[in-house]
Amino acid sequence: GEDVEQSLFLSVREGDSSVINCTYTDSSSTYLYWYKQEPGAGLQLLTYIFSNMDMKQDQRLTVLLNKKDKHLSLRIADTQTGDSAIYFCAESRKAAGNKLTFGGGTRVLVKP
Amino acid sequence: GAGVSQSPSNKVTEKGKDVELRCDPISGHTALYWYRQSLGQGLEFLIYFQGNSAPDKSGLPSDRFSAERTGGSVSTLTIQRTQQEDSAVYLCASSDDPTETQYFGPGTRLLVL
Numbered sequence: 001g002e003d004v005e006q007s008l009f010l011s012v013r014e015g016d017s018s019v020i021n022c023t024y025t026d027s028s029s030t031y032l033y034w035y036k037q038e039p040g041a042g043l044q045l046l047t048y049i050f051s052n053m054d055m056k057q058d059q060r061l062t063v064l065l066n067k068k069d070k071h072l073s074l075r076i077a078d079t080q081t082g083d084s085a086i087y088f089c090a091e092s093r094k095a096a097g098n099k100l101t102f103g104g105g106t107r108v109l110v111k112p
Numbered sequence: 113g114a115g116v117s118q119s120p121s122n123k124v125t126e127k128g129k130d131v132e133l134r135c136d137p138i139s140g141h142t143a144l145y146w147y148r149q150s151l152g153q154g155l156e157f158l159i160y161f162q163g164n165s166a167p168d169k170s171g172l173p174s175d176r177f178s179a180e181r182t183g184g185s186v187s188t189l190t191i192q193r194t195q196q197e198d199s200a201v202y203l204c205a206s207s208d209d210p211t212e213t214q215y216f217g218p219g220t221r222l223l224v225l
Contacts, residue, residue: 031213042216042217042218042219043216044216045213045215045216097143097162097168098207099157099160100155100157101157102155103154105154105155
């Protein structure tokens with residue numbers, strides 16, 4: 001079945017760039033997503049990329065997709081303390097109703 | 113407009129009792145999903161409704177779990193004879209088309225004692 005893997009933890013200094021990595025196994029993925037979850041809160045969609053794209057930029061966020069290696073990354077420029085949260089990578093397939101398969105989440109801690 | 117809402121926000125129950133969790137999707141959204149977030153299993157898909165089609169129940173962990181979607185809008189997730197391992201946050205999401213992105217509700221935190 002599908003599998004999505006992420007590193008558990010990332011520590012970064014305020015103002016630096018953060019890069020969160022994700023690998024997935026399903027070569028038929030249609031969409032790949034990044035969600036953010038703050039303590040006690042629900043999941044907030046940050047950005048998504050179609051599987052036929054290589055890159056997407058949205059303000060401070062840059063998503064890179066290497067389809068050959070099945071590797072997805074999220075770069076957050078000028079990281080702020082408000083970016084401290086758990087970030088989930090997820091993939092879906094249009095043929096399967098776009099139900100999401102999530103990674104285990106990366107806890108990002110931004111230090112002042 | 114309003115986002116996805118879920119009720120109750122928290123639920124504490126005793127082992128063996130039945131519970132019902134409710135989801136109100138974004139108005140007009142045809143697709144509705146239930147997920148569960150637990151310490152041991154992370155975030156996992158449970159069930160998916162799309163319009164009048166038969167639901168995709170492939171993620172339900174046991175036959176104690178069931179869900180309905182009435183009138184193509186509100187959905188109820190029912191867990192019968194709850195067990196301690198059912199303790200988790202149950203998340204609902206909706207989208208205006210299965211090809212579109214999903215928007216999540218705040219979740220119901222279930223604790224089974």
